[in-house]
Each structure stands twice: as structure tokens, then as C-alpha cells.
Amino acid sequence: MTGQVYQGYTGKRYSAGQKIGQGGEGAVFTVQEEAALVIKIYSETLDHDKSEKLVFMSSIINDELSNFAAWPLDVARDRSGRVCGFVMRKLESYVPLHNLFSPMDRKKLFPDKGYNFLVHVSRNLAAAFHKIHQLGIVIGDVNEANIVVNAGGMVALIDCDSFQIKNGNKYHFCEVGIPRYTPPELLIKGSFDRVIRTINTDNFSLATLIFQLLFLGRSPFTGINPGQQELDEETAIKTHEFAYSLKRQHKKLFPAKNSLELSTMPSGVAALFHASFENILERPSAAMWVNELSGLNKAIVQCIKTKIHYYPDVIGYCPWCQFRDKHNILYFLDDSYLKAVPEFKDIDQFVNGFRVDKIDLKILTETYTKPNITALPISRKFHTWKIANMAFMVVIVVITIGLCFIFNWVCIFGGWIAIMIFNAISPAKKQIDTELIIRQNALGSLKVSLQNLIKQHNVPAELGRYNQSAHKLKTLIESFKGLSAEFETDKKKIQENHYNKKFNHYLEQFDVRKYPIPSFGVSKKTLIYANGIRTAADVLKLRRIKIAGIGPANIQVLIDWQRHIGTGFTYIPDINIINQEISVAANTIANKRQRLERDIKSEYKVCSLLKANILALTSNTEQQYNELVIKVHQAQLDLDAFRKFKGKNL
Incomplete structure (x- = not known):
């Protein structure tokens, strides 16, 4: 699909760029023409109703929908x-809502967020539902995977193409859904085909999501069943068996062990949960949730012991500290339970x-400031030779003129020849020409010396070694400065490995053959079991292996099932073992620090020595340069003066 060009309703061009997501229905790509857009391309050919639905949805877009949904x-x-x-x-920068259910996911994605953040997100989620419901739109397929949240607590709904849309008198149905978020009146139908959903059915789904946020991933219809009769989640929903109910008598289902009780919520919030899960006719609206959750948000207080612990003031104590201190359960991971290790403040x-200082060399050039000097006087012997030479020339000229008067003017040619012969054999001229060559050679030699000196100064022989040493020293220093971050990374890996190991062990308890999986009958379960997908822990293997008959849609169902199973996991860390491994990591970092300190000191000595040598050399060459440019300039002046002295006659 990448590189494929598509056209919009009015002919606008959209080129599919990088693939950034894959789901059961299709894939999502960047749009090359506009970085702020993405394009979803379906794997299967769309029927007329779906095509018509998308055209209509794109025609009713407005600011409200844009704010709360990827419409x-x-x-x-x-x-x-x-x-x-x-x-x-x-x-941009949004993550699936279900990441807030897991303490490890919260720590990785939002390390500074506490329970107050979950309340804030719940309130914003209700506000998003309220705005969408005001537009007469029913969401339908509500679940924790098609709602995303950012670090500011803002939420947005995705997979909007599954929403129930009414165009005039025609319904475009939402014919998909997850049982956990489906109200009992729809579950008993057994199918979503051509089922008209309502804002009231959405309100059940909204209440379930809010419950999961406030109760850290727990589902309102899962818990402890003390009776002999099996009671799965779907059955509990159909029979209104709200596990956390404070009103229901003769309960069959009770809150999960080591979870919050509904009594820890303000009475208004608890009343909305009761009305949402134990009433069918008229459930609390999203606007009612916004009001109650705004009040809860104001009633949140911070723990005096742990800065990441927040809780409703109605409780009167920090439940997270109590879970940690009495049961060794960590719902918010902030490292306060870990053994103190050496810090790297120094x-x-x-x-x-x-x-490491850069060596700033003064660049020398052959273009220099000319010193204020003049040419040296030319030796008297050259003046004598020049005068003698000119005297002989005058004598020849006089004799030639005399002969012309006595004999014939043809004699002038003989005089010219005599002058030419004299110039060729004149000792004075030879002496002056030789001196000129000597001065030219002297100037040339000085210029070569100047060029070599400039090269020696500008590119010292040890500069390459210094740069290599400086680079090595910088690398060592960067490694040293990164020790703290490296240790934090190692510590996080240790914690994540322990968390994932326990989480995986928890998932291994759920045999795919023994637990209900939406749309998976006995034959499908037998098929995946035979191909190595035997427990909830094996589901992610489907990213690496392919099973004939199990396509993207089925894989998504299994991933959703695994995620729902995972919400029942309670993390009880092996603190002593974790601290032991962290101590080993700290010792490894400490040893690395000692080695780096030794290497940094050693390399710094090498670097400093090379720098001192280079600076001494360049200081010396700069002094030589200053002396040599005077000699070069003097030689140039003397040569120019001698050339002028020699003149054209010589």
C-alpha cells in the first residue's frame, strides 16, 4: 500500500506513506502530502452501505468531532x-487508554502520574462522550483499545468508522462490540446485526470504562465467586451481578481480592455506578458523570509519605500505602520500595x-603586514662597475660618431655591433647580473622557508594525535556522564523483567480451551491450541507465527481477550530479589565508574602533554614567522631596488 495514490471525494490526492498501524480491518499509513493526516485502508472490499456511511460521516465533520475523535x-x-x-x-503522542490500567505501563508512559490523573482522564472521557452524544451520535463499539489518551489527560476516540450513524431515516449500524462493554439488553440478543443502539447503551460502556480507570483496571462484573455455580463475566452482566454493589442482597459475586471498595468513592460517584450497572431503563448520562467526577477531582488529596500517591479524601487514609505496607501490593510504582543505592551527584x-579544550591556532599566511623597513644601500662596487661600464659605452659611441664623420655613416652599424659585443663580454655586467640572480635565489629560498614554516605552524605534526586523544577523552567523559542514566535503565529493566515474569505467569493460568473467548468456538480453540496458543500468555506469539484460518480479525479478538484477562492481575513484587539484582547492577556501574575515572585521568595526561607540545611548537614557529617575514620583505625590497639600479641598460 505504501506509495499508492488515492483520491478524496472531490478528487484531492492522498499518497500513502509509511505504515504506522495494523488492525483487524486494515492498515493505517501516513499521508505524504500532509504530515498532520493519516489514511486508513481496508483489507477487504467495502460494501455499498459501508462506503455510503464513510461518505456521509466525512460530510458532517465539525470542530466538536475533531476535538474528541479521529473522525x-x-x-x-x-x-x-x-x-x-x-x-x-x-x-500525536497518544496511547491506548488501557495503558492506564497497568502499574508498569503507567510508570513507563506517565512516570509522574498518580490516581489524580486517572480521575482527570475519567472526567475528560465523560466530557468527550457528552459532546458526541449532543450531536446525536452513538459510539456503539466502546472499549479500552479504541480510546487514546495523552500526557495532559486529553482523550480522543478512534475507529470512528464503527460508530452508529443515522442519515435521515437510515441507520448505519455498529455491528461489532466487546462483551465487557456491552449492556445486558444487547448481550441477550446474541448478535449485533442490525441492532439499534442508543445513548443509554453507550452510557453503560462509559460507566464500565470509568470504573476501570478508578479501580485500576478492575472490571465491575468480575471478582470472587464463592458459590459452586460458574459465573463468567457475560453472565454477570446479563444478571446485573455488579461485584462491587453496596445495595444488592444475596450477591453471587464480590470484589476482587486486594482491590478498592465502592465505599471509597464519594456517595455521588457510587450512586452513578449503581444506576449504571443495576438499572436498564435510564442510566446516568455522560453529563452527570462530568459533574460528579469534577467534584471527585477536587476532593483528591496527596499522601504525606509518597508524592505519587493521591486518593479521595473521603477515605481518610492513603489506600496505596496500606496495600503496599500490609500486602506488599504496588499499584503505583515510584521506586520508593527499592533499596537505596549510591547516587551519582558528583x-x-x-x-x-x-x-577538553579546542586548540585555537593562529593561522599564519603568506599575506602579512609589511614591516616599516627600506631597502639596504647597494654596495659601492656595483656603482663603480656600472659607471665603468657606462664609460666604455660612451667611448664606443664617440668613436663610432667620429668614424662616421671621417668615413661614412655606415660605420654606425659597426658601432652598434661593438656595443653588442661589449655588453656580452663586459665584466661589470656579469657581476651585476650575477648579483641579481643571487638576490632572486635568496628571496625564493626565504619564501620556501616561509611556506614550510606556515605549514608546520598551521598543521602541527602532533595535532592529529591530539584530536584523536581529545575525541577519546570526550567519549570517555560522555560514558562517565551517562552512568546515572545507564543505571536507571538497568534498574527499569530489572523491574520490568520481574513484572513481566509475574504477569506472564498469571496469564499462563488461563487455558484457551477453558475460558470464553468472543467468536471462538471449540474448533477454533482446538486449532490455536494445536499451534502453540495454549494460554493467554501465548497470544503474542501470533505476531511471529501464522495459523491458517486465524486472520487479523481473529488475532485482534485474542489480543483483546488477553488484555481483558490481564486486568485481573495484581502485582506483588519480590522486593528482596529485585533489590539484590539492583545491587548487582549498582556494583557493575561502580566498577565501570572506577575504570572510567582511571582511563579519563590517563587520557587527560596524554591530551595535556600533546597540547603543551603543540602550543610550545606553535609559539616558537610564530616567533620564527615574525622574524622570517621581515627577512622576506627585506629581500624583496633589496631585489626590487637592485632591479631598478640595474635598469634597462644592463
Whole structure:
């Protein structure tokens, strides 16, 4: 698909760029013409109803929808003119909402966020639903994977093409859904085909998501079943068996072990949960949730012991500290439970003593400021030779003129020949010409010496070695400065490995053959089991292997199932083992620090010695240069003066 060109409804061009996502229905690509847009291309050919739905959705876009949803802005048509996808805005720095359910995901993505952030996101989620419902739109397929959130707590809905849309009297149905977020009146139908959903059914889904946010991923209809009769989540929803209910008598389902109780919520919030999960006719609206959650947000207080711990003031104590201290359960990971290790506060202080300075050499050139000097006087002997030479020339001229008067003017040619012969054999001329050559050679030799000296100064022989040493020293210093970050990375890996190991062990308890998986019957379960997908922990293997008959849509169902199973996981870290491994990592870093300190000191000595040698050399060559340019200029002046002295006659 990358590189493929598509056309919008009015002919606008969209070129598919890099593939950035893959789902059960299709893939998402960047748009080469506009970085703020992405394009979703379906894997299967769309029917007429779906195409018509996308065209209509793109025609009703407005600012409210743009703020809260990745709404279709335009359709995408292939070369044959068929609608095969749609264009939407690109959501930068957003992550799936379900990442807020896991303490490790929260730590990796939002390390400074506490329970107050979850309340804030819940309130914004309700506000998004309220705005969409005001436009008469029903979301339908609500789940934790098609809602995204950013670090500011802003939420946006994606996969909007599955929304239920009404165009006049015609419904474009939402015929997909996940049981966990489906109200009982729809679950009992057994199918979503041509089912008209309502804002009231959306309100059940909204309440479920809010419950998961406030109860750290727990589902309202999963928990402890003390009875003998099996009670799965779908059955619990159908029978209104709200596990956290404070009103229901003869309960069959109770809150999961080591989870918050509904009594920890303000009475208004608890009442909305009761009305959402134990009433069918009229569930609390999104606007009602906005109001109650705004109040809860104001009633959140910070723990005096741990800065990342926030909780509703109605509780009167920090539940997260209690879970940690009494049960060794960590719902918010802030490293306060880890053993203190040596810090690296003096890193900068150490490296500041080994600063690598660039050697700024004064560049010398053959163009120099001419010293204020004059040519040296020419020796008297050259003046004598020149006068003698000129005297002989005068004698020849006089004799030639006399002969012309006595004999014939033809004698003038003989005089000219005599002058030429005299110039050729004149001792004075030879002496002067020789002196001129000597002065020219002297100037040339001085200029060559100047060029060599400039080269020696501008590119010292040891400069290459110094640059290599300086680069090595900088690399060592950067490694030294990065020790703290390297240790933090190692520490995070240790914690993540322990978390993932326990999480994986938890998932291994769920045999795919024994637990309900939406749309997976016995035959499909047998198929994936035979191909190595035996527990919830094996689901991610489907990223590496292919099973005939299990396509992208089925894989997405399995991933969703694994994620839902994972929300029941409670992290109880092996603190002693983690601290032991962190101590080993700290010792490794400490040893590396000692080695780097030794290497930095050694290389700094080499670097300093080379620098001192270069500076001494360049200081000496600069002094020689200053002396030599005077000699060069003097030689040039003397040569010019001698040339002028020699004149044309010699």
C-alpha cells in the first residue's frame, strides 16, 4: 500500500506513506502530502452501505468531532473509484487508554502520574462522550483499545468508522462490540446485526470504562465467586451481578481480592455506578458523570509519605500505602520500595576537572603586514662597475660618431655591433647580473622557508594525535556522564523483567480451551491450541507465527481477550530479589565508574602533554614567522631596488 495514490471525494490526492498501524480491518499509513493526516485502508472490499456511511460521516465533520475523535475527514478512493478507506487527523503522542490500567505501563508512559490523573482522564472521557452524544451520535463499539489518551489527560476516540450513524431515516449500524462493554439488553440478543443502539447503551460502556480507570483496571462484573455455580463475566452482566454493589442482597459475586471498595468513592460517584450497572431503563448520562467526577477531582488529596500517591479524601487514609505496607501490593510504582543505592551527584564535579579544550591556532599566511623597513644601500662596487661600464659605452659611441664623420655613416652599424659585443663580454655586467640572480635565489629560498614554516605552524605534526586523544577523552567523559542514566535503565529493566515474569505467569493460568473467548468456538480453540496458543500468555506469539484460518480479525479478538484477562492481575513484587539484582547492577556501574575515572585521568595526561607540545611548537614557529617575514620583505625590497639600479641598460 505504501506509495499508492488515492483520491478524496472531490478528487484531492492522498499518497500513502509509511505504515504506522495494523488492525483487524486494515492498515493505517501516513499521508505524504500532509504530515498532520493519516489514511486508513481496508483489507477487504467495502460494501455499498459501508462506503455510503464513510461518505456521509466525512460530510458532517465539525470542530466538536475533531476535538474528541479521529473522525473521517475525507474518503479514499482507489484507481477504480471505489471507496477503500478514509483520511483522518493524526493523533500525536497518544496511547491506548488501557495503558492506564497497568502499574508498569503507567510508570513507563506517565512516570509522574498518580490516581489524580486517572480521575482527570475519567472526567475528560465523560466530557468527550457528552459532546458526541449532543450531536446525536452513538459510539456503539466502546472499549479500552479504541480510546487514546495523552500526557495532559486529553482523550480522543478512534475507529470512528464503527460508530452508529443515522442519515435521515437510515441507520448505519455498529455491528461489532466487546462483551465487557456491552449492556445486558444487547448481550441477550446474541448478535449485533442490525441492532439499534442508543445513548443509554453507550452510557453503560462509559460507566464500565470509568470504573476501570478508578479501580485500576478492575472490571465491575468480575471478582470472587464463592458459590459452586460458574459465573463468567457475560453472565454477570446479563444478571446485573455488579461485584462491587453496596445495595444488592444475596450477591453471587464480590470484589476482587486486594482491590478498592465502592465505599471509597464519594456517595455521588457510587450512586452513578449503581444506576449504571443495576438499572436498564435510564442510566446516568455522560453529563452527570462530568459533574460528579469534577467534584471527585477536587476532593483528591496527596499522601504525606509518597508524592505519587493521591486518593479521595473521603477515605481518610492513603489506600496505596496500606496495600503496599500490609500486602506488599504496588499499584503505583515510584521506586520508593527499592533499596537505596549510591547516587551519582558528583559526576559533573569530576568531569569538570577534565575539560577538553579546542586548540585555537593562529593561522599564519603568506599575506602579512609589511614591516616599516627600506631597502639596504647597494654596495659601492656595483656603482663603480656600472659607471665603468657606462664609460666604455660612451667611448664606443664617440668613436663610432667620429668614424662616421671621417668615413661614412655606415660605420654606425659597426658601432652598434661593438656595443653588442661589449655588453656580452663586459665584466661589470656579469657581476651585476650575477648579483641579481643571487638576490632572486635568496628571496625564493626565504619564501620556501616561509611556506614550510606556515605549514608546520598551521598543521602541527602532533595535532592529529591530539584530536584523536581529545575525541577519546570526550567519549570517555560522555560514558562517565551517562552512568546515572545507564543505571536507571538497568534498574527499569530489572523491574520490568520481574513484572513481566509475574504477569506472564498469571496469564499462563488461563487455558484457551477453558475460558470464553468472543467468536471462538471449540474448533477454533482446538486449532490455536494445536499451534502453540495454549494460554493467554501465548497470544503474542501470533505476531511471529501464522495459523491458517486465524486472520487479523481473529488475532485482534485474542489480543483483546488477553488484555481483558490481564486486568485481573495484581502485582506483588519480590522486593528482596529485585533489590539484590539492583545491587548487582549498582556494583557493575561502580566498577565501570572506577575504570572510567582511571582511563579519563590517563587520557587527560596524554591530551595535556600533546597540547603543551603543540602550543610550545606553535609559539616558537610564530616567533620564527615574525622574524622570517621581515627577512622576506627585506629581500624583496633589496631585489626590487637592485632591479631598478640595474635598469634597462644592463
